[in-house]
Amino acid sequence: MKQSGDTRNNTPKVLAIETTTDLLGVALVEDTGIRCEFKVIEPMIHSKMLVPLCIHALETAGWAPQDLDCLAVSAGPGSFTGLRIGFAMAQGLGFALDKPIVKVPTFQVYLRQCSAYPRLAIVQGRARSQTVCALYEHAVPEMSDGEEGFREILAPTAVSSKEFLDYVADYLGDTPSVPVWVTGDAAEQFAKLALEAEIEGVTAVAPHLRLPAPGLLGLIGLRMFLEGEAVPAAAALPDYYRKSQAEVVFARKAKGERLD
């Protein structure tokens, strides 16, 4: 028997958790849409505030934790520590409540919230040498990869922002009349880098679109849950896209490369 005061008890309910950037976000989503969404943009508070924020959201909506059908977690790319905070708490909730987890690719959230742009680059990661980048362009439905209508030019790849800028410059070629819009938590610094390198046609999207929206994360999570993509809590791990620096250095040493 459900204990919640909610009368629409039989529709799937999702708690979305977003911790991949400085934005800490929580949302509750059901088939009628986003029920509530809370976000705080502040570095280093995620560990302290995530569980209290989840409680606040559940109490606001009048849902009991048991009412949830699954947890949707932003799966990366993003801050390694941020990812682990989100997943550790999702694993704890999932394990204790016996609910599965859907891993939502973080760049899917960006594609959804920036679906109006014809060409979209995503640059995620605060350190310039540690970014993960991807490039998309709009395509006719039969050529596009998802419901956002984008075709993937470069899948999420661990490259420095400088290397990615070279790639984008090549892609733009002689037709910068259609600009590449940039989102992601490093969008602003990437656009600045392009300006410094005098590469035209690279522009950051509006500030409120540069960090992933927890509500959209929940909507994508709900769809994935209905498509059977949820996994048991213990099996839900982040997609880091990068090895630890120690492993990178170790592999280079093993190959006899000189380190600078």
Place this chain on the structure above:
Amino acid sequence: MLILGIDTSCDDTSCAVVKDGRQVLSNIVASQTKLHEKFGGVVPEIASRRHLEVLVPACQEALQQAGVTLKDIDGIAVTNGPGLLGSLLVGVGFAKALAYAAKVPLIDVHHIAGHIYANFLGETLPEFPLLNLVVSGGHSELILMESHGQFRLLGETRDDAAGEVFDKVAREMGLGYPGGPYLDRLAETGDPARIPFPLPKIRGSRYDYSFSGIKTRALLELEAGEKSEAFMRDLAAGFRKGVVDQLLNPVEDLIRQTGARGFALSGGVAANRLLRRESQALAQKLNIPLFVPPMELCTDNGAMIASAGYYKYKLTGGSRSQLETLLLECSAGLPLRSWEVDVG
């Protein structure tokens, strides 16, 4: 009262179920030693990733071995420092979510308090005042407890921890990883008098330690020495004696001064054979009992966290709302404070 204890402060992932702070029903430790071996030390990012991979399975196994389910657990105790920040965050995040979903109290435990409470899991309950020597790869501290949760720091290292210098010197001697136990074994067969390591002179507090000088001295001896088997044995023996002599040097004085009714070793270096023997001799001389946890409770483990969590909850429990406790933060350099009942 059943407490689930969780420790992810360094490179071991551990979950344990302890009854009434005394009886270990299960103590699962997933060691990461092999993952870090080739790097010659713990890599924080690798450690943090591994914690997340094994935490739920470790927790499941701890509950299963104890023959209970999460519904039977009365509280969750978790280490929130000191330690590697990235690693601590995984355990604390997981513990917070568990405590909230299972509707039980969350109890934050200082890692050193955890080590000390490993001695409350034995057959004989220590009496207060209790002088504790906590020695591990990260700590070398003398802490007096007048009663439960009252910690008075009487001495600490000014530089390296004792376990750290054991590991470092062992590594340079080519003894394997982590090197402390290997060095200890090798030292058993050596002559400690051949290469003596005198006590360092430390300005200020007479109960503080300093191990960086003795470490440098050992490394210089190693560089200059002939590297024969006999030399390595004698170097290990001399160095080990130097560290242990220093560790125990203030103890007699402090026990007499404080009227301590027990002396307790804890932390990974409490497994050191010479330290155990010399401590035993000292305790006998002073006619007080010596407490040393069994080997598996010397190194990092969830049972000691659960035990400390139990005593802390008995002393301070219920003084804060659950929401307040769920705002818990981690700190790599968390200071050890006595447990207090929050008023207000």
